[in-house]
Amino acid sequence: MENELELDYREQETLFIEVILPLALQINYTYRVPFELNQQIEIGKRVIVQFGKNRMYTSIIKSVHNIAPENYTAKYIIDVIDAVPIVPPIQLSFWKWISKYYLCTEGEVMIAALPSAFKLASETLVIRHPNFQLSDQVLSEKEQALINALGSDKKISIEEVSELLGQKSIYPVITSLLDKQAILLSEELHDKYKPLLKTYIKLEEFFLDIKNQEELFKQLERAPKQLDALLSYLHLSKLNPFVAKQDLLEHSHAGDAAISALIKKEVFKAERRKVSRLRANDIEQFINFELSDAQQKAFDELKKGFQKQEVQLLFGVTASGKTQIYIKLIEEILAQGKQVLFLVPEIALTTQIVERISLFFGDKLGVYHSKFNDNERVEIWNKVSTGEYKIILGARSSIFLPFTDLGLIIVDEEHESSFKQYDPAPRYQARDASIFLASLYKSKVLLGSATPSLESYYNARNGKYGMVELLERYSGTPLPQHQIISLAEASQKKMMTAFFAQDLIDKMREVLHKKQQIILFQNRRGYTTILICGTCGFTSKCVQCDVSLTYHKSTGKLHCHYCGYHQNTLNACPACGSNNLLQKGFGTERIEEELELIFPGITIDRLDLDSTRTKNSMFQIINDFQHKKTDVLIGTQMVAKGLDFDNVALIGVINADTLMNFPDFRAFERSFQLLTQVSGRAGRRDEQGEVIIQAYDAKHRILKQVVENDYEAMYNEELAERKAFNYPPFSRMISIDVKSKDQVLLHNAAKHFANQLKHHLGDIVLGPEQPLISRIRSYYIEQITLKVKREISINTVKEILMNCIKEFQSEKAFRAIKIQIDVDPY
């Protein structure tokens, strides 16, 4: 530990503290502590400091010492906010590691790690909480003054508040008012996410008694609608005593008024509850389950493995029941009194897995989601830190929570690319970082997937991780059968209707006839991909990015998928005036439209970024599909992510070529993973499912490997390629984006910088090159890549890189050039 002093500082001792500010600063600053605050100083607490001319920031105490800084006079801190540290020492070490490994500042890590309420600064705006009643709470004099100053709807910055009240140290007051829910930070006002609540009806206890029920029937003889409501309730409540009011209305002729009357008479009780997708008998199955023999064997092997190695890979085919194994493991860790972090891809958080885990563990479980508002995030933070929450289920940023005693980290769907944060810094990979985090807490890591990332499998093969395989589905049903359809052949034989080969249409008809469900996968959203002029070849591009615009029928506009820019669609080519505009490529929206023409009357839903933009719509779409209100679900890769439906008989992949042709060294690995995962949504219960993949390149080896479910073959061929071209895991990559709005300046700067790097690092430096998309949000981009062989010390390379950047940025001509580093950029 850097802190060599005793905790109990003497009152007259001269203390200095090094703090982390929520800014991208290259160094940490040192402040002096006024004597009267000496006793309150502790690493991990927040203090208020002045930085720059007049700005105040909340910062975190990183270390305490007696040495004055050499080249500046330390300012005094203004106040200490916390009574106890909010960031534990282990997390501070973790921040430091992240900043070193991913080449960013500790301030940037702090910004990613802490909820906004912990990062108050002069410019933070506060507002009175709309629900706050003065009579609710006892307020101190200062608090009262602040509330008065805020009035009913004024937004005031913290700086203005402190001017108003004529005192510098306003932060403790703000913090206390936040705790009392008397004020809000104004950014929270656009309330981000609320669980969907629905009204449920339940019979009052008294009428569960048959005698009382008979009496009630008599009473209701003259109120036929109420009687109808009651009878329908009794029928519907066989599965679950809570019946959704909506269902009751749909299944009876009672109407709203009759139900209200029964509530008034205290026959029914109405309750607003979180909507559950599960039926009562499913719930039963989730709570009281036993592991199958194969699962039990995997579970035992994992436990044995953990005695030897900290990291274990659970390689279990789709629908093998990995979730059940996680649950049993979590139980054991909780029994040891330790905490568990359960990492899932962002998108999975709104789906079934949360429901299942929370059913099992109840209020020991906290869910941490970027869509939650700040109040909720603070609440979770505090409950993790007191140990009230034993399990945290969350997306990547939950690795920063203040765990007290972490025993196990589970990374579900460990191959998912959403564990990586691409922008802004810290550009970290939560799966990789969690392995370091586990070493700090001396805890275990379980990586789970049906299609492991090449790196993880490589590490398992080389003995760095342990590995346990689970090769059968829980239901015992074999994995789905695949059929590949050559689009080239089908078009030649004129066996296509719109985007569908005749075989796929026939199969769909058969499945629909049997009242089973279908998922169609197309990895592009929108209507057409691009609009191209058939006369001069013009395509319309985004004004800020080097990207073609996508036509969306729902808005009637052309959209940029990178920056959100949109414009009206074109009737004529702006370059040559021709009306001969052609549509090239196609997205989910277009497929939906064509499918409606082929199968009129069926119910179709779409699961993609566009259809799930509004609150809770994703929940609704998945819910409807699960309850068989939808026949066909069309989606982008969202449909591949861990969803568990029981009636899906057929998966159709509309066009596999776009996946495999993606210009990236991981394209084949990703295609294999995505196609296997999508396929895995079929036939998860009693009946074997079927998968039809349409592709022009129908003989592609990846398709063959998907069909044969041959991960091993994919792995061996990919690994050989990676070795031949020196890609990870045989090398480490660092990618450096050089950016400017001035294209000519950028070009010179990037060349200059690359030469400078080559001078120090030689031929591990590649580029500069134009990336696939060479302009985003008006910034031109050139890319330099470092490919560092495993034998070379990556730390030395990083050090040299940082020195080169310093040197480069000290040159006047290049001041305005932005440099962005991404370590392990995949």
Ligand SMILES: Nc1ncnc2c1ncn2[C@@H]1O[C@H](COP(=O)(O)OP(=O)(O)OP(=O)(O)O)[C@@H](O)[C@H]1O
């Ligand atoms: N031991 C068990 N008892 C009862 N039901 C089980 C058991 N194991 C698995 N199941 C059920 O089998 C289905 C598949 O399990 P689960 O969703 O955990 O698979 P998975 O391995 O996570 O698959 P994927 O990788 O495709 O997401 C689920 O509906 C689950 O409830």
Ligand SMILES: [Zn+2]
């Ligand atoms: Zn754009």
